[in-house]
Structures are given as structure tokens and as C-alpha cells.
Amino acid sequence: MIRFEAVSKEYPRFGLALDNVSFEVRKAEFCFLTGHSGAGKSTILRLIHMADRPTRGEVRVSGYSSHKIRPREIAILRRKVGFIFQDFRLLPDRTAAQNVAFALEVTGARRSLIRQRVAKLLAQVGLASKAEAYPSELSGGEQQRVAIARALAHEPMLLLADEPTGNLDERATRGIMELFRSINAAGTAIIMATHDLDLVRSMPNCRVLELDHGRLVYDSLSEG
Amino acid sequence: MTRTFRDAFAAFRRAPSLTLLSVAMIGLSLFAIGLFAVVAHNVRIVLDTVEARVQVVAYLRDDAPADAVELALSEIRAYPEVLEADYISREHALQIAQEELPEFRTLFAELDVNPLPASIEVRLRPGQRSPEIVGDIAARIGAYPFVEEVQYGREWVDKVYLLRRIAGAAAVVIGGAFATVAIVIIGAAIRLAIFARRDEIEIMRLVGATDGYIRRPFLVEGLVAGLLGAALALGLTFGTYRIIFNSVFQVEWVPDTWVATGLAAGGILGMIASGLAVRRHLRDL
Numbered sequence: 001m002i003r004f005e006a007v008s009k010e011y012p013r014f015g016l017a018l019d020n021v022s023f024e025v026r027k028a029e030f031c032f033l034t035g036h037s038g039a040g041k042s043t044i045l046r047l048i049h050m051a052d053r054p055t056r057g058e059v060r061v062s063g064y065s066s067h068k069i070r071p072r073e074i075a076i077l078r079r080k081v082g083f084i085f086q087d088f089r090l091l092p093d094r095t096a097a098q099n100v101a102f103a104l105e106v107t108g109a110r111r112s113l114i115r116q117r118v119a120k121l122l123a124q125v126g127l128a129s130k131a132e133a134y135p136s137e138l139s140g141g142e143q144q145r146v147a148i149a150r151a152l153a154h155e156p157m158l159l160l161a162d163e164p165t166g167n168l169d170e171r172a173t174r175g176i177m178e179l180f181r182s183i184n185a186a187g188t189a190i191i192m193a194t195h196d197l198d199l200v201r202s203m204p205n206c207r208v209l210e211l212d213h214g215r216l217v218y219d220s221l222s223e224g
Numbered sequence: 225m226t227r228t229f230r231d232a233f234a235a236f237r238r239a240p241s242l243t244l245l246s247v248a249m250i251g252l253s254l255f256a257i258g259l260f261a262v263v264a265h266n267v268r269i270v271l272d273t274v275e276a277r278v279q280v281v282a283y284l285r286d287d288a289p290a291d292a293v294e295l296a297l298s299e300i301r302a303y304p305e306v307l308e309a310d311y312i313s314r315e316h317a318l319q320i321a322q323e324e325l326p327e328f329r330t331l332f333a334e335l336d337v338n339p340l341p342a343s344i345e346v347r348l349r350p351g352q353r354s355p356e357i358v359g360d361i362a363a364r365i366g367a368y369p370f371v372e373e374v375q376y377g378r379e380w381v382d383k384v385y386l387l388r389r390i391a392g393a394a395a396v397v398i399g400g401a402f403a404t405v406a407i408v409i410i411g412a413a414i415r416l417a418i419f420a421r422r423d424e425i426e427i428m429r430l431v432g433a434t435d436g437y438i439r440r441p442f443l444v445e446g447l448v449a450g451l452l453g454a455a456l457a458l459g460l461t462f463g464t465y466r467i468i469f470n471s472v473f474q475v476e477w478v479p480d481t482w483v484a485t486g487l488a489a490g491g492i493l494g495m496i497a498s499g500l501a502v503r504r505h506l507r508d509l
Binding site: 072 | 240428431432437
């Protein structure tokens with residue numbers, strides 16, 4: 001589903017962020033990306049989302065190649081790849097329901113359909129009762145659940161999460177990880193970047209990719 | 225399509241102060257152009273009035289045969305440059321002189337013979353009053369054998385023409401400067417409004433919106449903000465025209481086509497500025 005082939009990424013101002021990285025991620029896999037900050041975790045997520053193109057090598061996601069993908073196809077791809085961030089990235093002037101609906105509106109879905117789907121998504125992340133709350137009225141964990149509901153709007157095949165629990169307390173973190181587990185069990189692959197090793201250890205069945213200074217230094221799949 | 229308009233107006237509702245700010249900025253910059261337009265229009269009217277007084281006068285010999293003069297008159301009237309041509313008889317000339325120069329009335333009354341010649345007065349059509357054309361007409365009329373002398377106030381014609389050219393150049397330079405400033409301000413105002421919504425643009429991209437989908441409501445917003453700004457400028461210009469100009473001295477309001485052009489320019493400028501600003505953001509994200 002995802003294949004990195006000898007991928008390097010160089011930023012003009014920051015230098016080499018990824019150095020000759022190759023790996024594959026299969027359907028419905030749950031995969032942690034670990035490493036210190038600046039190791040290249042976010043760069044990998046951005047490359048999968050086609051927000052950046054590799055300097056060398058090729059990134060393939062769901063049949064699209066980083067060499068050939070067109071802007072319109074990137075938009076289509078992103079509907080199949082949800083993205084979650086540490087800082088949630090919700091629109092502060094819209095309610096939880098409107099934030100989730102936003103993702104559906106861009107595809108031109110009918111309003112009645114959007115209403116039904118939003119209600120279902122908010123129920124799935126346990127926020128049915130907070131549909132009309134604004135982000136400022138929600139806790140960090142709740143805001144992240146809204147962001148997850150938004151990322152799930154198009155029934156993605158893959159969920160990218162960049163330090164999704166970085167701003168959350170332990171209890172909220174446990175709740176979010178529970179949610180990820182159930183989303184993954186339903187068939188959505190998850191790639192989660194984190195530097196929280198306790199979190200990684202708490203889910204021993206997941207694959208782990210470790211980065212160091214832009215190089216892939218450990219892959220639990222090949223290490224067995 | 226309805227989505228585009230719904231989104232555009234939702235944005236107005238969500239951030240009314242920002243929208244009003246950009247409308248006000250657009251309005252004030254176009255207001256400067258509006259005032260300039262009123263001034264330019266009135267300068268043009270004055271110049272037109274002055275220029276309309278340009279005329280070619282052919283003084284005729286006393287022995288000019290009446291039928292030849294009549295024929296010449298109809299020929300001159302047929303020139304495409306000529307607006308009207310009148311025959312002024314000697315008696316008529318004396319009568320006009322007595323009316324227009326009352327201080328010499330007694331002098332004229334004491335004369336035994338009428339010293340004034342008959343003449344043909346020719347006025348030219350608007351746009352046909354340049355020194356070259358006036359000179360050419362004068363030369364053609366002067367070629368009739370019964371014409372004694374042709375006068376057309378060469379210096380006067382030259383000066384009016386020069387004045388018109390200076391005014392034209394000034395209008396282009398000053399108007400161009402005002403328009404440039406207005407375009408820059410409109411661009412900045414719209415960019416400000418879009419910058420405030422960069423998060424929204426970023427999230428739209430994140431969830432898979434195409435660039436066209438993102439751009440459309442912003443184009444509508446730019447168009448509406450530009451039109452509202454232009455309407456504000458129109459109101460301010462008309463108010464100023466009514467209050468100040470009319471109480472100081474009589475001036476003319478600009479033609480309707482100028483008003484329509486101004487409104488359309490506001491809307492189109494707003495839309496272009498918006499399109500460019502969004503494109504920048506889409507490229508940067």
C-alpha cells in the first residue's frame with residue numbers, strides 16, 4: 001500500500017531530513033515511527049501525504065507515485081489518507097460537528113448525507129453529546145477525538161498521526177490509543193509518529209520503525 | 225455553485241470586521257479615484273467649451289459675387305470637419321459690432337459708409353479643432369478668389385490644443401498613479417483577509433479539497449468585497465460632489481458609463497487580488 005524506495009529528502013534551509021530510506025507498509029498495519037525530534041518522522045508522514053516530494057527516490061501510496069501524481073490526484077488521495085496532528089488543527093470558530101462536516105463538504109456530498117455521517121462519526125469517537133461544542137469548550141482529548149472523527153470522514157484506508165498524544169495527559173492518551181486500536185481493527189492502517197517509548201511498549205503487537213538523523217535504523221518486522 | 229456562494233457569505237458572517245475593513249480600504253482607495261474622475265471630467269468640459277469657440281472667419285471682398293458666395297457656403301458646409309458655416313453680411317456685421325461694442329456705438333453711428341466687410345464664419349466639429357485641421361480649413365477657404373483674408377486666431381488654437389494635451393497627459397499620469405495605489409491597497413486588503421484564514425485553507429487541503437474548490441469562494445468574496453468597496457467609493461464621491469462642490473461652484477457629475485466602469489473595476493480588481501492571494505497561499509502550503 002505504501003512503499004518508500006531509497007527515499008532522501010533535503011530541505012534547502014535545514015539540510016538532509018531523510019537519507020536513503022526504504023520500507024513498505026501493508027494494508028491494515030499498525031506502525032509506530034519513533035526517534036528523537038528531528039529524526040525525520042514528520043518528513044515521512046508529509047511524504048506519504050504528498051505534501052512534499054522526495055529529493056531522490058520514490059514514494060508510492062495506493063498506486064500513486066510521487067514522480068507522477070498531479071495536484072488533483074493529491075486531493076483525491078488525501079480523502080483516503082486521514083491526518084492527525086499534535087495541535088489538533090480544528091477551526092476554532094466552528095462546532096465539533098461543523099469541523100467534521102467540513103471534511104465531507106469538500107467532496108460536494110449532500111447536506112442530509114453529511115448530517116447523518118457526522119452524527120455517526122462523532123458517536124464513533126464518543127462525542128455524540130458534544131456535537132454543538134466549540135473547540136475551546138472541549139478538553140484536549142476531546143479535541144483530538146474531533147480531529148480523528150474528521151480524519152475518518154472519508155473512511156480512509158490509512159490514518160497518519162503526528163505525535164497525536166503529545167499534548168494529552170495519560171488518561172486522555174489511553175483513550176485515544178483505545179480508539180486507534182478499534183479503528184485499526186476495522187481495517188484502517190495507522191502510521192503514528194511518537195517519541196513516547198512507553199506508549200510504543202504498551203502495544204507490543206505493533207510494528208516499530210526507528211529513525212535516527214534521517215536514517216532508518218530499526219524495523220521490528222525485519223528484526224523479527 | 226450554491227456551495228461556493230454559501231461559503232463566501234458564511235465567511236462574511238464569520239469575520240464581519242475583517243470583511244468591513246477590506247471593504248473600507250477598497251472604498252477609500254477608489255474614493256480618491258472617484259474625486260479625480262470628477263475633477264478630470266469637469267476640466268474636460270471646460271476645455272471643450274473653450275475649444276468650441278475656435279472658429280475660422282473669412283472676410284470677403286466688397287465685390288464678391290453673391291451667387292459665388294452662396295455656392296462656396298454650401299461647399300464649405302459639406303466639409304466633413306465643419307459643424308456650421310454662416311454668412312454675415314456687411315449690415316449684419318455692423319449691427320453685431322454696435323451690439324457687442326456699445327462704447328463705440330456713437331462712432332459707428334457717425335460713419336457715412338459701413339467699413340466692415342462681409343464674412344463667412346465657420347465652426348468646426350468637436351475633435352476637428354487641432355491646429356493642423358484649423359490651418360488646413362483656413363487655407364482651403366482662403367483659396368476662394370473673393371476671400372480677402374482668413375483669420376482663426378492661430379495662437380489661441382495652439383494654446384488650447386497644448387492645454388488639452390497637458391491635461392490629457394496629467395490625467396494619464398495622476399490617474400495612473402491613483403489606480404496603481406488603489407490596486408496595491410486592494411491587493412493588501414484582500415491578502416490580509418485571506419491571511420487570517422490560512423488555517424482554513426490549510427485544513428481544506430488536508431482533508432482533500434481541490435485547489436479549484438478552495439479558490440472559488442475566495443473569488444466570490446473578492447468580487448463582492450470589490451463591488452461593495454466600489455459602491456462605498458461611489459457614495460463618498462457623490463456625497464462630496466453634492467456637499468462641497470455644489471456649494472462652492474457648479475460642476476458636472478461624471479457620466480453614467482464612468483460610474484459603471486468604476487463599479488465593474490472594483491469587482492474585477494477584488495476578484496483578481498483574491499485569486500492571486502489564494503494562489504500564493506496554495507503554493508506556500
